[in-house]
Amino acid sequence: MIQAHAVRLFTEHGYDATTVTDVAEAAGVSPMTVYRHFPTKEDLVLVDQHGRLVAERIVASSAAQPLVRRIGGALVDSATALTGRAPGDDLTASERFLLARLRLMISTPALRARHLDNQYALQQAIVDAIGDEATDPDTAFHVQVAASACLAAMHTALVRWAEDDGRTRLPDLIAKALAAAFGDDIVEGAGGIDISEPTGRAERR
Missing domain, CATH: 1.10.10.60 (Homeodomain-like)
Structure with missing residues (x-):
């Protein structure tokens, strides 16, 4: 409130x-x-539940999956939970609130600087969620790099979503950004989203 x-x-x-x-x-x-x-x-403006949601979904994912697929799928799934809009529906109250926060982050220098700190915190939450799988320094470094790359793709999707006034579903944009960075197979099926169409349009199955 x-x-x-x-x-x-x-x-x-x-x-x-x-x-x-x-x-x-x-x-x-x-x-x-x-x-x-x-x-x-x-x-x-910046406090939200995103880190907790992403960590929960990574913990619940299979360690047999490629690391980037696990992180990417968690980002898409958490965006679905935060926005809650089905294809074809109008913007939800949650989406309108998130859009307002994003616009403030983009337009306010002090918030842009703090947003970078939040990205580091989210990266660490991802590393912590991987847990015992990242105990040695080399593996931890690999997780940090994968998390940072996925978060960069997500940030690009968030900015595009704000500029587009939320017309495209946020989980679809994040999936498209991840696919552009890592290939369609990395996020195919995450959150029920199929990004394999020739048009490049993300749709829910």
């Missing part, structure tokens, strides 16, 4: 022009309550 008010105020009045006190007043709480849940102003 606090975050929803913050994103609305940042969108309506500008990130720099809106204070944490403004957010607290809109949410009907004290500034200390805001800081208890969001230690910095940037956190009001």
Whole structure:
């Protein structure tokens, strides 16, 4: 609820022009309550459940799969969980909220800088989710490289999604970005998405 008010105020009045006190007043709480849940102003935009969702899906995936397929599939599946839109449906409330947050991240220098920190944190969450499979330094390095490459593809998809006003489903865009980077077989079937059509259009089976 606090975050929803913050994103609305940042969108309506500008990130720099809106204070944490403004957010607290809109949410009907004290500034200390805001800081208890969001230690910095940037956190009001950047904090989400993405890292937890990605880690859960990697843990549930088969270790027999190629590493990039596991990570890519987790990114696509978590995007499906966060947005929740079926093909042909209008934007969900979750998608509209995520779009507003993304636009703020793209347009606000302070948020762009902190977003990079979030990418590092998500990369580490992926490495941690791989767990005992990445105990030796060489394997851990391999996981870090694979995670970083997948996250770069996802970031490109997120920016495109925001620029496109969410018209294409986010999981489909992430799948297409991963396929462009690693080949169609890396994400084929992830989240029920088929990116193998000659048109290059991602569709749900």
